[in-house]
Amino acid sequence: MRTTAAVLVVVVAMAVVVGCGSPGSGESSRAVDVGLSDFVIDLSKDLVSRGEVTFDLDNKGPSVHEFLVFKTDLAPSDLPTDGEGDVLESDTFAPIDEVEDIKVGSGDKLEVELGAGNYVVICNLPGRYRQGMRAGLTVS
Numbered sequence: 001m002r003t004t005a006a007v008l009v010v011v012v013a014m015a016v017v018v019g020c021g022s023p024g025s026g027e028s029s030r031a032v033d034v035g036l037s038d039f040v041i042d043l044s045k046d047l048v049s050r051g052e053v054t055f056d057l058d059n060k061g062p063s064v065h066e067f068l069v070f071k072t073d074l075a076p077s078d079l080p081t082d083g084e085g086d087v088l089e090s091d092t093f094a095p096i097d098e099v100e101d102i103k104v105g106s107g108d109k110l111e112v113e114l115g116a117g118n119y120v121v122i123c124n125l126p127g128r129y130r131q132g133m134r135a136g137l138t139v140s
């Protein structure tokens with residue numbers, strides 16, 4: 001009797017741990033509000049703890065924007081660029097994740113597993129990076 005109850009408790013506990021991500025306290029601390037506008041990326045925080053980070057993308061317009069995440073120790077203003085001043089994406093410098101074509105008021109989200117380190121987020125539509133659509137994020 002007692003053993004059965006103990007086993008049940010363990011099974012339930014494991015289901016909670018293994019089950020759906022963690023809806024608990026950790027998640028909200030890894031939510032970053034991202035305001036995209038002409039031509040600024042505004043992050044609600046620049047430091048989050050490692051794990052599944054949720055970027056809530058709010059395009060305040062008036063233009064369509066995109067959101068790219070690079071893991072890099074380069075400063076946000078020092079990314080490699082082409083002759084037009086747009087960030088040069090390559091095999092050695094590629095975003096770890098991105099959302100393209102974010103329309104005004106779309107409410108898009110990006111969930112991405114981030115390890116500790118330095119990150120830079122940008123919009124890489126023509127001219128946007130040069131005009132200031134870039135921001136740094138540290139993951140601890």
Ligand SMILES: [Cu+2]
Pocket residue numbers: 063064065066123124125128133
């Ligand atoms: Cu943009």
